Amino acid sequence: MRLERILVAVNGKDSDVEVVKLACDLAKKPKAKIFVVYVIEVKRSLPLDAVIESEIRRAEETLARAEDIASNRDYEIETDLIQGRDAGPAIVDEAMEKEVDLILMGFTHKKRFGVFNLGRVIPYVLEEAPCRVLLYREPMGLR
Amino acid sequence: MRNDWQPKLGDKFVRSPRVKLHPLRRVLGIPGLFSTAYGDVGSSIYYALGLVALVALGATPIVLGIAGILFVFTALTYAEGTAMFPEAGGSASFARHGFNDLTGFIAGWALMFGYIVTISISAYTIPSYLGYFWEPLKASPIIHTGAAMGIVCILMMINVIGVRESSRLNFSLAILDIATQVLIIVLALLILFNPVVFWERITGYWPSTPNLIFGVAIAAIAFTGLETVSQMAEETRRPQVRAPRALVLMTIVVLVIFAGISVSAFSAMTPAELGSNWATDPVAGIAHNLSAAIVPNELTKGFSEPAHQIVVAYVLQGLRSVLPVLVALLAATILFIATNAGLLGISRLAFSLGRFQLIPAELSRVHPRSKTPYISIIVFTLIALVLQMPGFFGPDVFANLGGLYAFGSMLSFALAHLSILALRVRKPDIPRPFKLGWNVQIGQRDLPVTTILGLLGTTAIWIVVLIMQPYSRWVGLAWMAFGFGMYFLFRRLRRVSPSQTDGSPTGLTGDKE
Numbered sequence: 001m002r003l004e005r006i007l008v009a010v011n012g013k014d015s016d017v018e019v020v021k022l023a024c025d026l027a028k029k030p031k032a033k034i035f036v037v038y039v040i041e042v043k044r045s046l047p048l049d050a051v052i053e054s055e056i057r058r059a060e061e062t063l064a065r066a067e068d069i070a071s072n073r074d075y076e077i078e079t080d081l082i083q084g085r086d087a088g089p090a091i092v093d094e095a096m097e098k099e100v101d102l103i104l105m106g107f108t109h110k111k112r113f114g115v116f117n118l119g120r121v122i123p124y125v126l127e128e129a130p131c132r133v134l135l136y137r138e139p140m141g142l143r
Numbered sequence: 144m145r146n147d148w149q150p151k152l153g154d155k156f157v158r159s160p161r162v163k164l165h166p167l168r169r170v171l172g173i174p175g176l177f178s179t180a181y182g183d184v185g186s187s188i189y190y191a192l193g194l195v196a197l198v199a200l201g202a203t204p205i206v207l208g209i210a211g212i213l214f215v216f217t218a219l220t221y222a223e224g225t226a227m228f229p230e231a232g233g234s235a236s237f238a239r240h241g242f243n244d245l246t247g248f249i250a251g252w253a254l255m256f257g258y259i260v261t262i263s264i265s266a267y268t269i270p271s272y273l274g275y276f277w278e279p280l281k282a283s284p285i286i287h288t289g290a291a292m293g294i295v296c297i298l299m300m301i302n303v304i305g306v307r308e309s310s311r312l313n314f315s316l317a318i319l320d321i322a323t324q325v326l327i328i329v330l331a332l333l334i335l336f337n338p339v340v341f342w343e344r345i346t347g348y349w350p351s352t353p354n355l356i357f358g359v360a361i362a363a364i365a366f367t368g369l370e371t372v373s374q375m376a377e378e379t380r381r382p383q384v385r386a387p388r389a390l391v392l393m394t395i396v397v398l399v400i401f402a403g404i405s406v407s408a409f410s411a412m413t414p415a416e417l418g419s420n421w422a423t424d425p426v427a428g429i430a431h432n433l434s435a436a437i438v439p440n441e442l443t444k445g446f447s448e449p450a451h452q453i454v455v456a457y458v459l460q461g462l463r464s465v466l467p468v469l470v471a472l473l474a475a476t477i478l479f480i481a482t483n484a485g486l487l488g489i490s491r492l493a494f495s496l497g498r499f500q501l502i503p504a505e506l507s508r509v510h511p512r513s514k515t516p517y518i519s520i521i522v523f524t525l526i527a528l529v530l531q532m533p534g535f536f537g538p539d540v541f542a543n544l545g546g547l548y549a550f551g552s553m554l555s556f557a558l559a560h561l562s563i564l565a566l567r568v569r570k571p572d573i574p575r576p577f578k579l580g581w582n583v584q585i586g587q588r589d590l591p592v593t594t595i596l597g598l599l600g601t602t603a604i605w606i607v608v609l610i611m612q613p614y615s616r617w618v619g620l621a622w623m624a625f626g627f628g629m630y631f632l633f634r635r636l637r638r639v640s641p642s643q644t645d646g647s648p649t650g651l652t653g654d655k656e
Contacts, residue, residue, distance in 0.1 A: 045516055
């Protein structure tokens with residue numbers, strides 16, 4: 001499997017830590033470049049470039065944490081913050097622009113109305129992403 | 144590796160400031176821009192026709208034609224302005240660049256008024272169409288107005304909570320809307336149109352001169368939503384090229400459909416009926432009369448083959464039953480979406496004005512949990528509800544709302560034209576990706592004829608509304624006076640000159656915890 005460029009989509013959840021570590025491990029041997037992206041979803045009642053302080057703060061913290069994790073593993077990553085109406089298309093668009101070979105995403109086991117649920121973003125990326133997609137699920141019970 | 148993924152409608156992105164200043168990630172294309180704007184402009188057909196007929200009677204098609212010409216001029220002006228400044232704010236943005244913050248505020252505040260009236264009038268029309276299913280929704284002023292206010296309240300709650308809307312659904316509805324209207328036009332032309340009757344209905348119901356003049360002013364309501372393309376420009380990839388194209392495409396489609404629906408309406412009923420029984424739901428009136436005129440046995444006489452007769456009669460019978468229901472449901476849905484679009488538009492505009500310190504940033508405050516500009520949504524919705532309240536006491540509210548829309552939008556459009564002219568004089572060297580042709584040279588400057596005519600037309604209409612409509616005059620002027628008071632006080636508190644020129648945006652206008 002060719003692996004030159006990896007995109008890691010983070011969202012401020014616990015799974016981010018393991019996903020970034022996993023990306024570093026995967027990237028090390030082929031010396032692949034890692035891009036980490038955080039998408040802020042902006043409601044349609046606001047302009048797309050609206051600056052929402054709390055969201056930006058959370059995103060900055062998440063990306064800074066990703067940088068720290070990578071740094072601890074002696075790896076350099078490139079981080080980006082994107083604002084979009086929906087996270088799914090924003091991640092796929094970023095993957096297209098960066099011409100990545102792999103999108104890496106993490107999620108926590110959750111149920112909705114008693115049924116296992118992947119949410120909105122992951123199914124969209126699985127359906128639309130042109131490249132490989134690797135999902136990391138947190139062990140059950142961890143939040 | 145498959146790489147044919149294309150962003151779909153509504154897939155828009157922007158880079159936020161991580162390390163360095165963020166460039167915009169624009170994705171919306173011409174179809175996306177067109178469908179969004181058409182959803183706004185196209186919805187006005189469901190009320191504008193009846194509103195104009197209420198005033199202009201037999202001159203309705205002519206009056207709509209005159210307003211249509213003005214719409215073309217205004218759309219062209221917006222095309223040049225939007226290509227120059229692809230940012231939310233529309234006429235407020237042009238005025239701020241062309242003159243100063245004060246002029247930008249006047250344009251933006253007037254535009255806000257137009258948006259509020261659009262919310263009121265779109266919601267007010269919905270119960271009329273739903274009256275097909277339950278008569279009191281149309282016939283009883285109390286139930287009608289109560290239902291309209293309820294719809295606005297529901298949308299307020301939805302937007303405060305921030306429920307996700309489907310852009311694909313919007314696009315599908317825009318297509319279904321155009322298809323239904325084309326079907327109505329074609330059927331009306333085939334079954335009902337008679338040039339002699341059409342001409343008699345124009346001449347026999349010719350309005351008085353004041354009504355004719357006021358009719359032109361009211362007809363401006365047919366073109367609500369022109370601002371949408373401008374507002375969406377900041378989310379558009381290559382807005383310099385795509386925004387003008389979307390504007391031109393939308394103008395053509397809207398004019399063709401409006402012309403067709405006007406002819407259909409006059410073929411289906413008299414202007415007096417259109418302006419009375421069907422004033423608030425004119426397209427339902429067309430569908431009703433069209434449905435009554437479809438007599439399958441009569442219309443299939445031309446077919447010699449019995450099999451053909453049976454098939455065509457079956458289709459016609461289906462159309463006869465389905466058309467009124469389809470129009471009622473489609474109109475209610477599209478008007479509901481248009482009301483929501485008005486709410487989204489005004490909250491975005493408020494955010495944009497707040498960013499340039501044209502209105503207090505508190506209005507743009509974002510809720511820490513729902514991440515929506517809840518204050519602006521609640522405040523402007525409440526004003527829209529107040530504008531609907533006279534509906535409890537009589538039917539005049541409909542015409543009055545039309546006058547109020549003309550007051551706000553014409554002032555805003557006039558300032559847009561004036562700003563484009565000012566920019567040609569003051570900043571002739573600024574890049575203009577879309578530059579209007581047909582210029583006259585005044586001094587050393589090229590001034591576009593369409594913009595000059597647009598300025599004269601919109602100003603004349605605004606003055607007509609001011610003189611002829613006491614309700615619009617006083618409510619509109621009160622709105623502007625309140626705005627001025629707020630603007631000067633706010634600027635004074637902020638220690639910013641009211642007439643500062645082309646100020647830069649404030650850093651943050653988001654939520655504060």
